[in-house]
Amino acid sequence: MGSARLDPTVQGSEEALLARLRAGEPAAFDELVRANFGRMLAVARRMLRSEEDARDAVQEAFLLAFRSIDRFQGGARLSTWLHRIAVNACLMKLRSRGRKPEQPIDELLPRFYEDGHRIDPGPPWRTEGPDPVEERETRVLVREAIDRLPETYRNVLVLRDIEGLDTEETARLLDVKVDTVKVRLHRARQALRALLAPHFAGEAP
Amino acid sequence: MTDRLLTCREVIDFLAAYVEGELAAAERAAFDRHLAVCPPCVDYLHDYRETIRLGKAALVSETEIADAAPEELVAAILASRTRS
Numbered sequence: 001m002g003s004a005r006l007d008p009t010v011q012g013s014e015e016a017l018l019a020r021l022r023a024g025e026p027a028a029f030d031e032l033v034r035a036n037f038g039r040m041l042a043v044a045r046r047m048l049r050s051e052e053d054a055r056d057a058v059q060e061a062f063l064l065a066f067r068s069i070d071r072f073q074g075g076a077r078l079s080t081w082l083h084r085i086a087v088n089a090c091l092m093k094l095r096s097r098g099r100k101p102e103q104p105i106d107e108l109l110p111r112f113y114e115d116g117h118r119i120d121p122g123p124p125w126r127t128e129g130p131d132p133v134e135e136r137e138t139r140v141l142v143r144e145a146i147d148r149l150p151e152t153y154r155n156v157l158v159l160r161d162i163e164g165l166d167t168e169e170t171a172r173l174l175d176v177k178v179d180t181v182k183v184r185l186h187r188a189r190q191a192l193r194a195l196l197a198p199h200f201a202g203e204a205p
Numbered sequence: 206m207t208d209r210l211l212t213c214r215e216v217i218d219f220l221a222a223y224v225e226g227e228l229a230a231a232e233r234a235a236f237d238r239h240l241a242v243c244p245p246c247v248d249y250l251h252d253y254r255e256t257i258r259l260g261k262a263a264l265v266s267e268t269e270i271a272d273a274a275p276e277e278l279v280a281a282i283l284a285s286r287t288r289s
Binding site: 026029030033034037038046055058059062063066110112115116117118121124125127132133138139140141142143146157158161162182185186189190192193196197200 | 212215255256262263264273281283285
């Protein structure tokens with residue numbers, strides 16, 4: 001996302017907007033908010049799962065952005081920069097909520113015999129039939145499964161697989177090591193696979 | 206981990222690196238040798254990739270609808286700028 005090359009017209013209009021923001025032009029702030037509000041709210045909803053918290057986080061994110069607009073470096077898109085600020089505001093919100101005791105994730109991970117073979121692999125997932133993603137019911141079911149992941153794992157899954165942040169940036173934002181991000185992401189995907197398996201394995205219903 | 210056949214456990218433990226294309230050529234070849242003879246691991250790899258795809262589709266599709274910014278919130282956001 002961050003490496004997207006700028007279209008010259010987009011770059012031109014972004015530079016113009018940036019200049020107006022830096023000059024403190026009220027209409028420019030109005031424009032910035034309206035153009036980016038929907039996307040930022042979407043990020044906050046994915047990360048926070050509470051409409052009230054999501055709106056708070058978006059408001060805080062814009063406030064942070066207004067304060068640091070002078071430090072915005074060209075080269076990235078303004079929307080990408082705002083996306084990172086929104087993610088950060090959501091993480092602050094999550095920290096302020098305090099950490100709830102988490103279910104261990106181990107029982108959702110594959111188990112192995114001593115010789116390295118997997119215990120009880122279960123039936124393979126269906127591959128025929130219509131794409132499950134097209135069904136609203138499936139999307140609800142997958143979202144509920146993601147919400148059942150312990151928060152430490154859910155956060156990494158959302159940042160890496162859904163928000164598209166790279167491992168280094170995720171590690172920096174969460175203040176953990178790169179290897180920790182890798183391990184948590186792999187476990188989160190494995191646990192999600194286990195939660196989804198009963199719905200997708202076996203013969204078509 | 207290149208000469209002998211990998212175990213299922215080794216394959217599954219390093220699946221993320223395989224899927225992300227982070228393995229060196231020799232390691233990748235060792236993975237592929239295992240997958241060629243192990244249908245359960247092929248299934249696991251398929252399900253793992255499908256899980257990533259389903260997760261992304263489920264969260265993005267439902268929340269990506271760009272709401273028009275509610276006026277009172279826009280006003281509050283803009284007011285917070287002049288107060289700060």
